[in-house]
Amino acid sequence: MQKYIVGVDIGGTTIKLAIFPVGERAIHTWEITTTDREHITEIWKDIADAIRAKFAELGYDMTQLAAVGMDLPGPICDNGYLPWCVNLGMGACYPAEELSKVLDGIPVAACNDANAAALGEVYYGAAKGADNAALFTLGTGVGGGIIVGGKIVAGNRGVGGEVGHFVVNPDETEKCNCGNRGCLEQYTSATGMVRVAKRLMAKGQLKSKLYDLPEIDLTAKAICDEAKEGDELGLEVIDVYSKYLAIAASHIALTIDPDVIIIGGGVSRAGKILIDKVEEYFIEYTHIAEKKAKFVIAELGNDAGTYGSAALASQLL
Amino acid sequence: MQKYIVGVDIGGTTIKLAIFPVGERAIHTWEITTTDREHITEIWKDIADAIRAKFAELGYDMTQLAAVGMDLPGPICDNGYLPWCVNLGMGACYPAEELSKVLDGIPVAACNDANAAALGEVYYGAAKGADNAALFTLGTGVGGGIIVGGKIVAGNRGVGGEVGHFVVNPDETEKCNCGNRGCLEQYTSATGMVRVAKRLMAKGQLKSKLYDLPEIDLTAKAICDEAKEGDELGLEVIDVYSKYLAIAASHIALTIDPDVIIIGGGVSRAGKILIDKVEEYFIEYTHIAEKKAKFVIAELGNDAGTYGSAALASQLL
Numbered sequence: 001m002q003k004y005i006v007g008v009d010i011g012g013t014t015i016k017l018a019i020f021p022v023g024e025r026a027i028h029t030w031e032i033t034t035t036d037r038e039h040i041t042e043i044w045k046d047i048a049d050a051i052r053a054k055f056a057e058l059g060y061d062m063t064q065l066a067a068v069g070m071d072l073p074g075p076i077c078d079n080g081y082l083p084w085c086v087n088l089g090m091g092a093c094y095p096a097e098e099l100s101k102v103l104d105g106i107p108v109a110a111c112n113d114a115n116a117a118a119l120g121e122v123y124y125g126a127a128k129g130a131d132n133a134a135l136f137t138l139g140t141g142v143g144g145g146i147i148v149g150g151k152i153v154a155g156n157r158g159v160g161g162e163v164g165h166f167v168v169n170p171d172e173t174e175k176c177n178c179g180n181r182g183c184l185e186q187y188t189s190a191t192g193m194v195r196v197a198k199r200l201m202a203k204g205q206l207k208s209k210l211y212d213l214p215e216i217d218l219t220a221k222a223i224c225d226e227a228k229e230g231d232e233l234g235l236e237v238i239d240v241y242s243k244y245l246a247i248a249a250s251h252i253a254l255t256i257d258p259d260v261i262i263i264g265g266g267v268s269r270a271g272k273i274l275i276d277k278v279e280e281y282f283i284e285y286t287h288i289a290e291k292k293a294k295f296v297i298a299e300l301g302n303d304a305g306t307y308g309s310a311a312l313a314s315q316l317l
Numbered sequence: 318m319q320k321y322i323v324g325v326d327i328g329g330t331t332i333k334l335a336i337f338p339v340g341e342r343a344i345h346t347w348e349i350t351t352t353d354r355e356h357i358t359e360i361w362k363d364i365a366d367a368i369r370a371k372f373a374e375l376g377y378d379m380t381q382l383a384a385v386g387m388d389l390p391g392p393i394c395d396n397g398y399l400p401w402c403v404n405l406g407m408g409a410c411y412p413a414e415e416l417s418k419v420l421d422g423i424p425v426a427a428c429n430d431a432n433a434a435a436l437g438e439v440y441y442g443a444a445k446g447a448d449n450a451a452l453f454t455l456g457t458g459v460g461g462g463i464i465v466g467g468k469i470v471a472g473n474r475g476v477g478g479e480v481g482h483f484v485v486n487p488d489e490t491e492k493c494n495c496g497n498r499g500c501l502e503q504y505t506s507a508t509g510m511v512r513v514a515k516r517l518m519a520k521g522q523l524k525s526k527l528y529d530l531p532e533i534d535l536t537a538k539a540i541c542d543e544a545k546e547g548d549e550l551g552l553e554v555i556d557v558y559s560k561y562l563a564i565a566a567s568h569i570a571l572t573i574d575p576d577v578i579i580i581g582g583g584v585s586r587a588g589k590i591l592i593d594k595v596e597e598y599f600i601e602y603t604h605i606a607e608k609k610a611k612f613v614i615a616e617l618g619n620d621a622g623t624y625g626s627a628a629l630a631s632q633l634l
Binding site: 078083131132134146148149151153154155156157158159160161162163165166167170178179180243247248250251252253254255256257258259284285286287288289290291292293 | 395400448449451463465466468470471472473474475476477478479480482483484487495496497560564565567568569570571572573574575576601602603604605606607608609610
C-alpha cells in the first residue's frame with residue numbers, strides 16, 4: 001500500500017502542510033491557522049487533527065502515514081530539544097516527541113525553518129544532489145542552514161547555521177536586533193541594505209537618484225533597481241553588501257566546503273547584479289580553493305519549509 | 318585473535334607509525350624517514366614494508382591488521398582524492414587506494430594532517446566525546462580541522478577546515494603565503510604575531526620592552542612573555558590576535574555549533590593569557606548563542622597525527 005510523508009511548516013500566522021508519496025514531490029498541500037499564543041500547547045493536537053482530517057477526506061488510512069517532518073521558527077538542537085520559540089510564544093519542549101505522542105507514535109522529526117529550507121533545496125531544489133551545502137535566506141532578517149553529508153547541522157546548542165549573526169564588522173556602532181554589533185544581518189537583510197544606503201546618503205559624498213525618493217519608498221528593491229541603472233550610491237550599497245556576504249560565505253566554504261551556496265529570501269530577487277558581485281568577492285576570499293563552490297538561487301520559495309520537513313522525515317525511514 | 322589498527326602520520330621529513338589494539342591507545346610507536354621527493358611514488362611500498370617488518374618483529378601476523386589510517390600535509394577530498402601535495406612533491410593520486418594495493422587490500426583511509434589531529438583530539442584527547450568540534454593549529458602557519466557528527470569534514474574540494482585562510486581583514490595590504498591578503502594566518506601564526514608586533518613598533522605609539530630585543534629574539538614567545546608582564550605593545554598584539562581568532566572561531570561556531578574549540582600548535586603554549594582573551598571576544602561575537610562552545614588546549618601534541626589516523630581507520634571497521 002502506498003506510504004506517505006507529511007511535511008509541516010509552522011509559521012507565526014499559518015501552518016502549511018503537504019502530503020508526499022515517499023520519494024516523490026508533494027501531491028496535496030493545504031494550510032491551517034497557527035494556534036494562538038495563549039493556547040500554543042494545543043498546537044500538536046491541532047496539527048494531528050489537520051492531518052487526520054485530510055487523510056480521511058482523501059480516503060487514505062492513517063497506517064499509510066510513514067513519518068512526519070516539521071519545521072518552526074526557533075532553534076532545535078540535534079537531540080530535538082527546542083529551548084524556546086519567541087515567534088510562537090512557545091517554551092522549552094521536544095516538538096517531535098509532542099507531535100508523535102498525539103499521532104499514535106508515528107515517527108516525527110523537527111528542525112529549524114531555515115535548516116528545513118536548506119535541506120529542501122538539497123533534496124528537491126536548486127542544490128539537488130549536493131553533499132554539503134549552505135543556505136542564506138536574505139529577507140527582513142538573515143537566516144541560514146548548513147548541510148553536511150546530506151544532513152542538517154544544528155548542533156547541541158542549535159546554533160548551527162545562524163549565519164545572520166556572524167560578526168563581519170567588529171567596529172560597527174549600531175546594534176543588531178540580537179543585541180550584538182556588526183552582524184551580517186545589519187548589512188545584508190532588506191532593512192540592513194536600507195540602513196547602509198541611509199548612512200551613505202547622510203555622508204552625501206555619492207550622487208544618487210535615491211535622494212529624490214520619499215523615505216517610505218527607499219527599499220532594498222529601489223536600491224537594487226537604481227544600482228542596475230548605474231546609480232553611484234546604489235552601486236556602493238551593493239558593494240558593501242556583497243563584500244560582507246562574501247566574507248561570510250567564504251568562511252563557511254573553508255569550514256564545510258559546500259558544493260553549492262544557495263541564496264534565498266526576498267533580496268535574492270535582485271538577481272544577477274547582486275549574485276555576480278558576491279561571487280566576485282567570494283572567489284577572491286577563497287583564493288586557497290582551486291575549485292570554488294557555485295552560487296545558486298533558491299528554487300522552492302514558500303514551499304521550502306514543507307519540502308525540507310518532508311526530506312527530514314524521509315531520513316527517519 | 319587480537320586485531321590491530323596502524324596509524325601513519327606522513328610529514329615532510331619523518332613518517333610516524335603507531336600500532337593500536339582496536340579501540341585502545343597506541344602500544345608501539347616508531348618512525349621512518351620520509352621517502353625522498355625524487356622517489357616519492359615509492360612511499361606506499363616504504364610504509365607497507367615498515368608495517369610488515371614491525372609486525373614480524375613483534376610476532377604479529379599480518380591477518381591481525383584490521384585497517385590502516387594515514388594523514389599527510391595536503392588536501393584530501395571526501396572521495397579520497399589528493400589533488401597535490403607540495404610538501405612531499407606528490408602529484409594527484411588516491412593515497413588510501415595506493416597503500417591498500419601494496420597491503421594486499423587491507424582497508425586504508427587517508428586524510429589531511431590537521432583534520433587527523435582534530436579527529437584524534439575527539440577520539441583520544443582534549444575533545445573526547447564531542448559530536449562537533451573545530452581545531453585551530455597555531456604554528457608557523459595556521460591549519461585546522463572540522464568534525465561534524467564524529468567525522469572529518471573535508472568536502473568535495475578538500476578545503477573543509479582551511480581556517481587559516483579565512484579572510485578576517487579585507488583591508489590588509491601585505492600578502493599571505495597563499496597569495497591572498499588578510500588571511501587569519503597573517504595575524505595568528507607565530508610569524509603573523511611577529512609581523513603584527515613589528516608593525517606596531519614601526520608606528521612607535523606604544524611603550525614596550527620589545528624595542529630592546531635584537532630582531533632575531535622578537536618571537537611569538539617573547540611577545541607573549543612581555544604581554545604577561547603588562548607590556549603595552551605586547552598586550553596590543555595579543556588583542557589583535559585574539560580578536561581575529563575569535564572572529565574565525567565564532568563564524569565556525571555559528572556554522573557547525575561545535576561542542577569544543579581545540580587550540581593546538583606552538584602558539585597555544587602561550588596558554589592562559591591568549592585563550593582567556595580569545596574566549597572573551599568569542600563570547601561577545603556569539604551573542605546569539607545562549608550556551609557557548611568551550612575552548613580547550615590540544616592534548617596529543619606530536620602524537621595527534623597517528624592517533625587521528627587510527628581513529629579514521631577505526632571508522633572503516
